[in-house]
Amino acid sequence: MPIPTNWQLEEQAGIVRLNDPDQKITIALLSVEEADLAKAIELGWQQADPSFTLTPDDSQEMPAPNGVEKALVAAYDTKNTAQTTIALAQLHEGMAYLMLVQGENTTIAKRQSQVGIIQSGFTILALNQTTLSADQRVDVGPELISELESFIQAEQAEYKIPGVSVAIVQDGQIVYSKGFGVRDVVSQAPMDADTQMMIGSTGKSLTTLLMATLVDQGKLDWDTPVVELLPNFKVKDPEITKQITVRHLVCACTGVPRRDYEMIFNAEDLDAQGIIASVADFEFFTDFGEAFQYSNQMVAIGGFAAAAASGGELTQLDQTFAQALTERVLKPMGMNSTTLDQAAVEASPNHALPHGLDLVNATYQTLPISMEFAIKGVAPAGATEWSTANDMGNYLITLLNHGITPSGQRLVSDENLAVLWEPQIAIDAKSSYGLGWMISDYHGLEFIAHGGTTFGFSSEFAFIPEANIGIVVLTNGQYANHIATSISDRYFELAFDQPSKAAETSAYTAQSIEQSLGEIAKNIVPELDLASVEPLLGSYTNAALGDVSLLLSGEELWLDIGAIQTQFKPVLNEQGQPDGYLSVTPPFTGIPFKTGVDANNQPTLTMDLGSETYLFTRKP
Template structure:
């Protein structure tokens, strides 16, 4: 063992576990208690007998860990495990928004014992140390835990019976959880062996989803961006170790030393400590150019050290993609340079004829959707998806499952396209699949790719979420198998997990978990919506006090906002989109104005402050202030 490394012994576990750097042991007894480097995040580990009343189990655990803990349950999710546990239960708690706090509990059941992890800390702490939390939680391997492994098993051919099984499951799953449209493709041995569409392109209409239907793929764009970068490395434009400033001289962060240290690989490795600042993208994007996004980064700095922990930054990926594109088309502005680079270096060589960067939304494309308060899927204004246009390398690609299958085929053929042409060198392709930063014991991040091990199978993957679409793609390099799933609904991640699990069950005859995953996801969704409707009020009596906040506001980072009365209710308009408003009153001292329209559905809250002319939006590591300008309006 490394003598400078600190270790802890988890309850019932035969082997010690390494603490991530900077973490300390607060209490070695029951519960085992550790604290994060900034002292704003605490984890407790304890074991108790399994009981039929899980809520009581958690309540008693919290009473021992934090006797004053009295937060109400916000959402409970119960899911089967693919890691050897009998059942996994996750509970998130409703916390006062003014405290900027997150509290979560896990109970993983094994035979008669419940292995409980309690996590309490600031939103900023969670944002910085999420990977460390996952690493510690997943490192808990008590005696008796037997993780299933499919290693050494060869997959079956994805033939007619397998296709029918997949189609039947996808059709049931999308209807059960309520997703308007889905497209799925499977690649095996370099060939597309399955491609099907399900449902409709737009809720309430009849135009069907087909394999040709295009969706936004969100962050599944990132592997395509790093493939473009790899091709430019082959051509000698730069290397992964070239400083970003040598490729894009205008690039700079707030810290000049960090700016000089940043290499091209660092932009796409999620390993530099740059925090996620997606609110900056969501709220203000009209007329914003890629050059403007690059300029905004001069006010940003990492919040953890290089290689210290996984932090995901769309801004930084955008910078790397634009820098690479600039080296290819230096006479064009960054947006057009990236478009040309992707078209000429990725889409055309791979035969991805229907794929494009942002492009014009067509009626033949799937429409974006979000959920309403009653759980229905409703189309949202496609304009809102333009938030990603100025950070295109991180998530602006539109594609369909046929084109994405061609990309997967290239990965599985070690850089060759479907015609056998070597599009990218094996060395440059595989450099993207080397671990750059650890996420937990089984998962790490490479260069625009997640590297993980699921049930003994090495998997390379990357999902994607926009405000109205969810996507996933993965491939198993050792078995020549890949899958892509595209949907036209925000935050359909557990649905995507279930579909991926179904493929593993079909090909490897793994234990059946997919249906239970989906059923658990539906139950969690219903519980979440019920909790939301209890917490957030939209009736005229409850929302009447918003009248005191009617007026115009501005945020230095997020731009303008205007609260107005609409009939008996209230509405807020930002630069390019708007939402109905509700209220959440957690106490007499904690009141929030809540955005209730799809796709936000209570996920964005404006806190009241001591100053009636200032509203606060908590972004975790960044707090945004909306300041009233001009006179109050009634």
């Protein structure tokens, strides 16, 4: 079992205990000879903490790792909303292997990847591990395609995803590409492999590829301090500002937390310079290299640093980045349908519409394309890139050809392509983050991937270099990453004749999402009490998120943040008492707001996201 950086370990009486550096998370690891996992968990708590008397509030079987007979997760209601207590159990040959977790929610959110390192690294040594070699690969053929298409169609129907587009690359060729379903639920226009969809964070790797080409040309160095390229760049700590290099911007290893809502709420005011300025007050959750922390703002700044290195004016970094990416990366790879331009997408006869999930009706509804371009200030992080399965197939060919494009042109050196795939920080015990890529292994073979999600699209892009195969999956549905990933997983299972786990894993993820949304939805009050809402209407402000307005449209309550609007409905707590409001329409489905009053008896709104809490005060 790996020990995360700066965590403390103590072993006593067969129990291993780990504590985070702040002493706010305790994890106990032990084994109990008991085949009934629920009973084993109870026995485990008795050994680890004799004073523990809670019974599980919820227990759920989860997909078991290969060789494990059964796995169970149990959650407990501690009556303290700031605390989390869970138990994980795995059964192997009559022995239950347990992980018991207690901790503060905010600390768990900040150190989620380190908790993941412990969870994924808690290995049962008695298990037989499957190891594969590249020569065991099964080539794409009618039988494999038939199995894969049946799986795609079943997953799409089960989870009501409007459309899916897939491309598979093998030995330098796109050997399969096809669309399933529709481009949008209104027109019912069919999806195909040339339908444009957003790729989301999968586009981060295109940004780091652009950076690699500039390093090849001597215009950039991975260890160049960012302030040399972007003089206005700074974070809260002046010393850390000086230390941050180009590499740090795209490695997810600096300790900068994920603060997406700050870029979304301020989208109308954030261009490249605005994004650079926005991190000036960022504090770091963890030290450099201590924990995986995913920041869209930092990657975007990495893209703007590349734009500056390419010769762009500091006042035109948005345009320079788009131009540099198109001319230096996309066109050479033959990705002619890939664009960052809203007008080009809207003019295309073959583009999909984004679909968001409505919490009240549990159905997908179309969203305007303009909503997907609302956060264009972080374009280098994958916020505005539209592509197709076939275009992304050309990208896959280039990567698997070690930097040689489908037309035979050398785009990037093998050396700097390899730098992108070097692990920089552990995500968990079995995977790491490189420079815009997630690096793991597939039964002993190096496995490189990245997914993406936007307001109304989800994607997955994965390949195994040694086996010379890869797949891209694009979908036009919010919260559909488990579908895209399951399709990718199923392909690799078929490609190496492995037992099918993809459907089970996808079903578990979908069930967890549905259960979470269902728990929220059942507490929604259908009718709005206009009398109680009237005093709340008006404009509010928050130092980090800017100005918002709470307004009535007919008998519906809406929050307007400028580029995006979302409907709110009142919710009840477990005791049936009013407990604030919840966003029920995409793209912000499921965000809670609590109401209150300040010292001047003016109404306030509080948005609590776990790791961050934002208080909005009434504007004069």
